[in-house]
Amino acid sequence: MGAAVAFEGVVALLDRFPALAGVDLSVQAGEMVCLRGPNGAGKSTLLRACAGLVPVRGERAEVLGFDLRAQRRSVRPHVGLLGHRSPLYGDLRVDDQLRHCADIHRAGTPEVSAAIERFALGGRLGEVAIRRLSEGQQRRVALACLTIARPRLWLLDEPHAGLDTSSRDALDELLAEAVTAGATVMFATHETGRSRVAAARQVMLAGGRVEPAAPERHAKGPTDVA
């Protein structure tokens, strides 16, 4: 399979601040990559850049075969991004929001039901306004929307944050399934103890760049993380 992400010397400026200062990164299709690094290392910007939401420059900036420097917009329908804020309408009820997601992504009722079941959003919770949910619950709704969208490249910023144990398990299971189905997953996290997270290829970011790759591609455990 081809490369899902092929970055060489990618620079991204956010209001003149070089959030990405020359990223070299190659991710194969079907791979799961875990981005690590201190706060402000550029993890979130890298994810947004992969989604085609940030203007980039550099020698090479391709995602799913689209050149981000020229056609940032074309890549967008193929990726799913969950930023550190959940993209939800606070005034909608959970079922309104899920229906809206399904409609704009042209998904059917089965997908919605599956997502509801996976993230335990059924029953009474469906009629609650999103603004009144806890942060973890909002996160679950956002993840359900992402599931409904069925992207080819999943970009998740701190997906585990705020989730309870069962939701974390559901999330890990979802990501594993996505990879099995041929999708590519990139996520940023500070999580260390989870086996699924550890099973992903670890990429270390600092100062807006990727640290030189560790010789071992698939780290065996969190201790391998530099």
Added chain:
Amino acid sequence: MWREIWLICRKDLIIERRARVTLIQIVPTVLLVLVVFAFALDANPSLLGAGAGGLFWVAVLFGAVLGAKRSFDIEAEGGNLDALRLAGLVPAAILWGKAAALALQLVLVGVFAAAGLLVLYSVTVHDWLLIVVAGLCGMAAFAICGTLYGAMTVGLRSADTLLPLLLIPVAAPVLLAGTRAFDVALGTSADQGWSWTALLAVVLVTYIAVGWAAAGPLLEDA
């Protein structure tokens, strides 16, 4: 395309149904403006009656500024506009969907404001058809302007304070034409009401054309 417009419009209307911001915040504000005008004009019935058409449109323009602001606040909230972009929606569909929803909400505002005129300023309507046609054209034009400028300033710092400065000068022709048409319909002026309404329609058509051209450059990028 039509489906996408409808989806965006429906979503905004559902949000209004759940949160009722237009109904319980914007409508009362517009009515309050009508009351405050009465203070400014010393509750002089003849002055209020003569200026009723204009006061209506000024009040509704305030409502339109608030509505446009609200319309894009909900998109800026959690990165929702990015989510719409990622869904691959055509920029024009986002623009027209939001404009349609805003227009419907402004019609609601307009109905309440018209009722306010009848009750507070005790005006008499001579030509209901003129009121309705001019009103609808004006609300739609306000909605398109508001959506365009809302999209232009979404996510910018100090956008809240900038929006009225951008929107009000552009809305001036609508204000003028709407006022003249209403003055005729309310019997306070013997102008050509339908000609002014035709001007409103021309303005509306112009903004529709501008909207088609501007949607892409405005909304396709963050």
Added chain:
Amino acid sequence: MIETPEPDLRQQAQRAGSLSMTGSVATRVLGVVAIAAVGVMALLALWISPPDAVQGDSVRLMYVHVPSIWVAYGGFVLTAFASARVLWRTRSGVGGTYGVIADRQARRWDRVAGAAAELGVLFTALTLVTGSLWGKVTWGTYWQWDARLTTTVLLFVTYLGYLALRRLPAESRARARRSAVMALIAVVNLPIVHYSVDWWRTLHQEASLNLEPGGDRNITGEMYWTLLYSWATFTVVALWIGIHRYRVLRLEELAEEASLEELLAQRRDEQAAGR
């Protein structure tokens, strides 16, 4: 190895480091010409041209008022033209080498639009001030809801908004595109504003002196030549200011590009510090 992808801009940026002035031989000559022309214009307008038969000395305001609005309109037309070029140059799907060139041209036109709009606003303000002073002398009031004045004040406010929009911090390309859209909307709106205000005011048959040349009064002889001369002077002055303003905007961008290298280096140092 990481390179900033626009070496050309970087070279320009390095040159900008030593460049601290916006003057060049051409603009210095232009400046001298402009200043001299203004001196001569003062002489012509204040002493040599005769007072008007009806309005007396107040007619001398015309020599500032009329050229100002001419420059202002010229500025706004240029803004619109440049904005159209910006949008044309930043159509989506333009990439590669062509994209870099297009991007550079778009930046150039964006600066033209900005500088021209600033001139337009400045000279519209001058028009409004001289117009209301003139009105005070001839009508006895600073303001008349005359169609032309009303249109001008709306124009003024519209472009104030445009400049305010340009000032908001944003990614430069997005800002250029957004401002370009606004400038074009303003232009499309202008005839509508003009027409509706005109129609609105014609209903009120108030005494409205037509003071402008080409109206119901003919300006001949020395007054005519003075007016023509003032018009040329204002054009030269505006050109002079505009070129400098454009260069200041360019220097600002180049300084940003120059500091980009430094910012990138700083950013990369964070990586070393983190180890």
